[in-house]
Amino acid sequence: QTAVTQEPSISVSPGGTVTLTCGLSSGSVSTSYYPSWYQQTPGQAPRPLIYSTNSRSSGVPDRFSGSILGNKAALTIRGAQADDECDYYCVLYMGGGISVFGGGTRLTVL
């Protein structure tokens, strides 16, 4: 079964820009996978950020953007803030009714 891959951890400086990626263990991610992104702080339910590759969920600041970069989906955060420090998950729709989460990326702002 194809796995969804994410960087285990990434760091960014306050005010900086960082890109998190979401790939496949085999093959390329395209818009047909309807990539979506979720932010999760400890002890909380995930918060939707991005859907259908690059659409922002309600209330999400435009510092967060989604795209396809090469063969992966990408989440870019501009002007990183201290409270952006948490876990980020992507989800890909694999077809046949099945969705798969990536392993998550822990973002550190320092």
Next chain:
Amino acid sequence: QVTLKESGPALVKPTQTLTLTCTFSGFSLSTSGMRVSWIRQPPGKALEWLGRIDWDDDKFYITSLKTRLTISKDTSKDQVLLTMTNMDPVDTATYYCARINPHLYMDVWGKGTTVTVSS
């Protein structure tokens, strides 16, 4: 306002069957394009999509747990049920339900319910 809330036992014994209920409001699972998913997260680990049920009663499950999972809905009560048989300590996790909107993403989540599997 769309809300979802998970409920069920906090503790189950190994080999027992777990049944969780997702009670929702603010939308109808009879409406075309609406779906509800179940997701779980073991302590300190990643989120894992378990399955979903659609407005037309189609159901889909993660391959690795397909033989143990059943998702059903009671439209009259605005509830979705998750049943998982033969529970094992590795199934200890926080279980979430989430609405999937027509854009195929989980736009509203419940707060989750924690299930511990232990004798």
